Amino acid sequence: MSRRTVFFVSDQTGVTAETMGHSLLTQFDGHFRTITVPFVANLERAEEFCARVNATAESEGQRPIIFSTLIKDDVREVVKRANALFLDFFDAFLAPLESELKVKSSHAAGRAHGMADIAAYTARINATNYALACDDGTNARDYDRADVILVGVSRSGKTPTCLYMALQYGVYAANYPLTEDDLEQSGLPAPVAGFRAKLYGLTISPERLQQIRTERRPESRYASAQQVAFELRAAERLFERMGIPFLDTTDCSIEEIGSRILHKTGIERRVHA
C-alpha cells in the first residue's frame, strides 16, 4: 500500500476529525501523511480546500482521504465534490439520531468545543490551577480538596496524568513523589498519611524508567539500573502493604492512565464529555 494523504477538515478546530480519523487509520498498516485543515467555515474556504485536495490527488496519482466534521450542509456539499474518499461524521450519524429523537438537529457549527458551557471551562481552569499548585509534593495543606493524589517514584508519569485529568475531566489531582527517604521508611510519608483513601499509585517497568531517567540525567546514580530497581520495588511494596490501588503505566498512554484511574476510583468528573 503506498503512502496516502489524509485530510482532517472541520469548520472548527479539527480536534474531533483528528480523533475520529486517527482511530480509524490505526486499524490499517499503511503509511499516511496527515494534514489538519481547521476553520473551513464558509464557501470560499471550502472551495480553497477542494482545490488543495484536487491538486494533491493529481500530483500523487491517487485520491486523498478526507475525514470531515462539517456541520453546515452547503459547506459539506462543496467539499464532498473534491476528488477524494469523503467520510463525514455528521453525514453518517445525524440522520439516525434525528429519527430516534424525533427532532431536527440545529446544524450549527461550533457547538462542540465552544464556550457553550462556561461552567465547564471554569472547572477545567480551576482544576488545572489546582494540579499546578499541588504538583510534586507542593501545597500538601490543600490535599483535602483533592479528588485523587497520585503517588509514585520520580518520572513514573504523575505530573502529565494530573494535568490531563484536570484538562479532560476537571478532576482535582495532586501528586506526591516518593523519594528515597520516603521509601526507606515503613509507613506512608507524613504529608499523605492522612489521605490514604485518596491515594493512587503509579508504577512502571524498570527498563522504561531507566530509559526515561537516562534521557534526563545520563550516567547518574538516579538513572542507574540498581537505583531504579530499588525504588520501584520499594514503592510497589508500599502500595501493597498500605492497600493503595496502583497501575503500571509502562504500556499506557496518558489518556489510558487518566481513564483507568477515573474508572477504578469512581471519581465524579466535573466536565462531561
Place this chain on the structure above:
Amino acid sequence: MSRRTVFFVSDQTGVTAETMGHSLLTQFDGHFRTITVPFVANLERAEEFCARVNATAESEGQRPIIFSTLIKDDVREVVKRANALFLDFFDAFLAPLESELKVKSSHAAGRAHGMADIAAYTARINATNYALACDDGTNARDYDRADVILVGVSRSGKTPTCLYMALQYGVYAANYPLTEDDLEQSGLPAPVAGFRAKLYGLTISPERLQQIRTERRPESRYASAQQVAFELRAAERLFERMGIPFLDTTDCSIEEIGSRILHKTGIERRVHA
C-alpha cells in the same frame, strides 16, 4: 424531548466515543444523561454492559443511545443486540476505508491511544515538562527552545493553553505574564524582547477577566474594573505596536485557542493526531 440516557462504550478508554458522541449531541437541544463505560474488551463485559443498557431502557421507558468504538466484531455483535439506538464508529467507516485502501483492517483493539508510538509519548511528556518549567515567566533562559511564547495579562488563559498544546501537540509553549510594570514601559519586557517572532498574545474581554479575577481575589484592586481595563488596553496596544499576533480568548475553549495558535503560526506539531 425528555431526558435520554446516552452511553459511551469502548474497548479502550472511551475518549474517542465521548468526543464523537459529544459532537453529535451538541447538535440537539435535549437533555442527556451521559455515562462512559470504558474497557469493554471481552464477551463477559459486553454482556454485563447489555444488561445495564436493557435495565435502563426498562426503568426509563425509552431506549438509550449508545455511541460505541468497539473494534472487535464479536464484542460489537453482543452490544448491538441491546435495546438501544446503537451507533458504532467502526461499523460506519471501516468498510468504505477498507474498500478504498484495498486491504482489510486489523480489527485490533487498543491501537489508538496506545503506546503504539513511544516517540509521541516522550514528545508529549517533554513538552509538558517544558511548559511547566517555563510557566509564568520562569526560566526565560530556555526561551530559545520555545516553539511559541504566549504573552498576556494575568488570567488571560496562558497556562492552560500552554499545557494543552504540550499534551495535544507536543509543542514547546512557554508563557510570560505582562505585569503592570511591563505595561507601563513602551517596549517589550526584557526577557521576551529577543524573541519577538515567537510571541503570541492572548487577550480577553474586560467583563470576563473581571469575573475570573473576582473569583480569585474578590474586592481587590487586581479584580477592579479600572485595573482590568487598563491592563487589557495597554497589552493590546503593545501587541499592535510590536506587530505581535494576538487572539481574544473570551469565547474560546482551550482546544480552540490551541488550535488557532497552531494554525496561525504554522508551528510544526511533534505529535500527529
